[in-house]
Amino acid sequence: MLQGWVVVLASFLYLGVLFGIAWYADRRADQGRSLIANPVVYALSLGVYCTTWTFYGSVGRAAANGIGFLPIYLGPTLLFALAGFILYRMIRVAKANRITSIADFVASRYGKSQLLGGLVTVIAVVGVIPYIALQLKAVSNSFTILSNYPEIVMPAAAGAVPLFQDSALYVAMILAAFTILFGTRHLDATERHEGMVAAIAVESIVKLVAFLAVGAFVVWGLHGGVADIFARAAEVPEVARRLTRADTSASYGSWGTLVFLSLFAALLLPRQFQIAVVENVDVKHLNRAVWMFPLYLFLINLFVLPVALAGLLHFPAGTVDADTFVLTLPMAHQQEGLALFVFIGGLSAATGMVIVETIALSTMVCNDLVMPLLLRLRWLGLAEKADLSGLLLEIRRWAIAIILGLGYLYFRVAGEAYALVSIGLISFAAVAQFAPVVIGGLFWKGGTRDGALAGLAAGFVLWAYTLLLPSFAKSGWLPEGFIAHGLFGIELLRPQHLFGLSGLDEITHCLVWSLLANLGAYIGVSLLRVPNAREARQASLFVGGTDLAGHTAWGGSAGVADLLPLAARFLGRERAEEAFLRHARSRGLKSVDELPGDARLANFAENLLAGAIGSASARAMVASVVSEEPLGLDEVMNILDEASQVRAYSRELEQKSQELTRATADLRQANERLRELDRMKDDFISTVTHELRTPLTSIRAFSEMLHEDPKTDLEQRTKFLGIIVSETVRLSRLINQILDMAKLESGRAEWTVSAIDVDEVIREAADSLTALYAEKRVALDLDGLHPGLTVMADRDRLMQVMVNLLSNALKFVPTDTGRVKVGAEGTASEVRVSVTDNGPGIHAADHEVIFDKFRQGSGGTDVLTDKPQGTGLGLPISRQIIEYFNGRLWVESAPGAGACFLFTLPRQASDNDAKQTQGGSQ
Amino acid sequence: MIRTRLVAQRLAFLFLLGCFFFNYPLLSIFNQGGSLFGMPPLYAWLMGSWLFLIALLALVIERKHG
Incomplete structure (x- = not known):
């Protein structure tokens, strides 16, 4: 029942359904209820990466060299791991600048150069044509095989079939017509195709399910599971060698090459750029795609090796082309329905690729190649024409037809010499030439238009010489000697052993030379000069993500009257007016006429046009009506x-x-x-003043008494004078101590530090007070002293402290029965000195108070009223001195139990040396 | 969100991990006869590590920020 007409009918039915889906999605988009604004749809539409190469070719590749089909899918997985650094930025930049294709991207990055856009377009078209030929070959072969059912007949060589009996020709024509219907029904200002994306997402599902179906049939229908197939394969030596790889460095080298080649291809193929970047609805959708797209690739590759092995086991060697195992295995087992489904799956893979690829290429051809040329030809008068939107669509339709025509031509010329995968790899190597200018352009500001042109041209020429031309030669369209003996018979110029380089497979060989030349020329030529103003501006937009919204490349001004008709010529009147009105509203204006003729409007118009005719052409067109004040380098540098x-x-x-x-x-x-x-300080001054006034008052009072009454008797007079003298002594001692205190506190005191025997100092201090103690009949007990305790300190200051403590004790002990005991003991780290008396003792609450200035403890009485002799500065000064030497001074006492003043000083001298050089600080 | 630097860096780390998984010299370890889970070791390793990497990608990108 699988006659030719059944297959054809099923194919058209399927294409019709696709078209219906696209139409419905477009209608939903117009209503503002987008079908494709969904991360899953985005991830599925990325599946356009899997073409008939994957669907048929992978099995062929696996049959030839086992696992070697896989790097092509590992590369894109790695690319999506880098999504945050590359794809995310590309989408952001493309959205901000209305980039519509990879040619546009490159042209825009290097100063909106028309020449560069044109070169990228040429490379893309020439490079991708073998890839399109691959799809034609796969579809026409699978059709031929299927329509011969139940026999399994391999199709004849393409060149041998008369032109009009070649099914590939009709496949090409049908695909062209279908693509034109799909992609060029109307002109969109953003160059997005919602309907197409929806259809591609559906096709991704169809081809995946078809492949999984045939895989499941082969694995579980024909065999007892995956392990069974591998076990059987291992028994047949001819098949078993596919289970491991030739373990040589060259083999791993070409494996790695393919991984990175496919990484670049998944980013830089025109259709991948179209789907991943241009058709992206929301950059957030990328999140889901990061793992979902690799998962899709994983699933579609799950059964490749088992199917390939099963094919090898099933068909005698050389009878059936391994590229067709997916189809021929179900046919050989009379699975008509499955075979037809597989064919539809293959058709999905092919149509998806062809539609997106040719639409992307036709946009590039139109915007970056044909329009710039036509606009330059003044005699055509295009620049003055009122409506060019029709012309744009016409150009694109012709471009689609011509690209498919070229694909068919390549298929006729070179299609037979290679397996599917080998043809595809030629295209991969071609688009890899974009990698330096695109990725370099995203990360390096120094790249210039000249550098990009030189790099692309060098890479392209070497690619063509080492890969494209040999593919012609192998098909007999160029003399065979070209490969064997080189151009003009020069051995060094052998295209697949250029300059004698050997030991690499042809793809790696091509990439080594072409990317080396490409990268070298791109960087080398770029470094010849500083980027000019326009390049620098674009560089900052692409690299730094600098938001220049407030700044503009347009120095001059143009009114709505000029710009609206200009936009209308390319977009059609209605669409242009609609867009301008939206712009006016976004600026808070009611109508288009109110728009001021400023640089912002010119920028808007340029962006709008960029969507339709590419950034380079848009700039040229706007420049033709806007009185552009050329933006000088200085100006741009200023902006940046x-x-x-x-x-x-x-x-x-x-x-x-x-x-x-x-x-x-x-x-x-x-x-x-x-x-x-x-x-x-205020407290201090008021206290000091008070303290000074007390003796002064009494001196003054007694002096006045003596002065006023000269008849005072001698005894009285002697008594008064005695008081005056003692008050004066007290006053001068007070002033001395205040000065001393001030010196200590300000850190201006002078210290003479040396090793001192504590015992000696204490005895000396005691000696100086012997008279006073004797006068009050107080016993001074020095039995607790031990000679030989040494500390680093200032001798006079330490003496001052001892005298202070001893006289303090003397003040408080009772006359006759008073006892003061001095002790000193040493530990490993410090010397501890105590002065114990049997005075009234000190309240715990006063233990710290007595070290404040002008506060004196006095048993239970109020500290400020009932004063014994003394100034109230002795203890604070002593504490300052002890602390200066890193010691502590404190009191242990309870009321009625006497008081014990203690201080410690460190025995080690090292610290004090440092202190000495600082001159003291407190 | 891919926007945060940390997530982007985690993904970049997975990129390096993938480069390691899918290339020489690791592949040469598995490139031998015999069988692993009923499959040739090289095939089992590549498919297994690939799926593992995809799972890690999903984990990194889909994890909600706590």
């Missing part, structure tokens, strides 16, 4: 500088503000401390 300065400045500001916050906190702290000190 400004932008980067603003960025740097804001970073700086942020830093400054943080510093400021810190400084503020510090200041507040310092301020609080200052206030505290200020308050303390």
Whole structure:
């Protein structure tokens, strides 16, 4: 029942369904309810990467060399792992600049160069044509095989069939017609095709299910599972050698080459760029695709090796082309329905690729090649024509037809010499030439138009010489000697052993030379000069993601009156007016006429046109009506500088503000401390004044009495004078101590540090007080002293402390029964001195108070009213001195139980040496 | 979200991991006769590590930020 007409009918029915889906999706898009605004649809539409190469060719490749089909799918997996760094940026840049194709992308990046856009287009068209031929070959072969059912007949060589009996010709014509219907029904300002994407997503499902179906049939229908197939294959030596790889460095080298080649291809093939970047609805959809697209690739490759092995086991060697195993295995087992489904799956793979690829290429041909040329030909008068939108569509239709025609031509010329995969790899190597300018353009600002032109041209020429021309030679269209003996018989120029390089497979060999020349020329030529103004502006848009929305390349101005008709000529009146009205509304204006003729409007018009005719042409067209004040290099540099300065400045500001916050906190702290000190100073002054006034008052009172009453008797007079003298002594001691205190506190005191025997100092201090102790009949017990304890300290200061403590004790002990005991003991690290008395003792609450200035403890009485002798500065000064030497001074006491003043000083001398050099600080 | 630098860097790490998985010298370890889960070791390794990598990609990108 699988006659030719059944197959044809099924094919047309399937294409009709696809068209219906596309039509419905387009209608939904017009209603604003997009079908494809969905991450899963986006991921599925990326499946356009899998063509008949995958569907038929992978099995053929696997039958030839086992696992070797796989790198082509591992590369894209790795690419999507890098999505955040490459694809994400490309989509953002493309959306911001209305990029419509890879040619547009490259042209726009290097200063909107028409020449560059044209070169990329030529490379893409020439490079991809073998790939299209591959699809034609696969579809026509599978059709021929299927329509011969139940016999399995391999198709005759393409060249041998008369032209009009060649099914590939009709396949090409039908695909051309279908693509034209699909892609060029109307002109969209953004060059997006919602209907097409929806259809591609459906096709991705169909081809996946078809392949999984045949895989399941082969694995479980014909064999007992995957392990069974591998076990049987291992038994047949001829088949078993596909299970491992030739373990040579060259083999791993070409494996790695294919991984990275396919990584680039999945990014740079015109159709991949179209689907992944141009047709992307929302950049967030990329998230899901990062794992879903690799998963799709994984699933479609799941059964490739088992099917290939089963084919090898089933068909005698050489009778059936391994590229057709997917189809011939079900046919050999009379599975008519499955065979037809497989054919439809293959058709899906082919139509998906051809439709997207040729639409992408036709856009490039039209925008970057034909239109710039036509607009240059002044005698055609195109620049003055009112409506060019029809012409644009016409050009694209012709471009589609011609590209498919070229694909067919290549199929006739070279299609027989290669297996499917080998043909496809030629195209992969061609688009890999875009990698340096595209990826370099995303990360390096220094690339120039000249560098990009040189790199692409060098890479393209070497690709053609080492890969494309040999494919012609192998088919007999060029003399065989070209491959064997080189151009003009020069051995060094043998295309597949260029300059004597050997040991590589032809793809790796081509990539080594072409990418080396490409990259070298791109970088080398770029470095010959500084990027000009336009290049620098575009570079900053692509690389830095600098938002120049506020700035514009248009220095001059043009009114709506000029720009609207210009846009209308390419987009059609209605679409142009609609777009302008939207723009006006977005700026808060009611109608198009209110739009001011400013640079922003010119920018908008340029962007709008860029969607239809490419960025380079759009710039040229807008320039023709806008009185462009050419943007000087200085001006652009200013803009860029400004932008980067603003960025740097804001970073700086942020830093400054943080510093400021810190400084503020510090200041507040310092301020609080200052206030505290200020308050303390006030207290101090008022206390000092009070302390000074007391003796002064009594001196004055007694002096006045003596002065006013000269008749005072001698005894009285002697008594008064005695008081005056003792008060004066007290006053001068007080002043001395205040000065001393001030010196200590300000850190201006002078210290003479040396090793001191504590025992000796204490005895000396005791000696100086012997008279006073004797006068009050107080016993001074020095039995607790041990000679030989040494500390690093200032001898006089330590003496001052001892005298202070001893006289302090003397003040508080009772006359006659008073006892003061001095002790000193040493531990490993410090010397501890104690002065114990049997005075009234000190309240625990006063233990710290007594070390404050002008506060004196006095048993239970109020500290400030009932004063014994003394100034109230002795203890604070002593504590300052002891602390200066890293010691501690404190008191242990309870009321009624006497008091014990203790201080410690470190025995080690090292610290104090350092202190000495600093001159003291407190 | 792919937008955050950390996620992008995690993905880039997976890229490097994939480069390691899918290339010499690791492949030469598995390139031998015999069978692993009923499959040739090289095939089993490539398909297994590929699926593992895809799972990691999904994990990194789909994980909600806590």
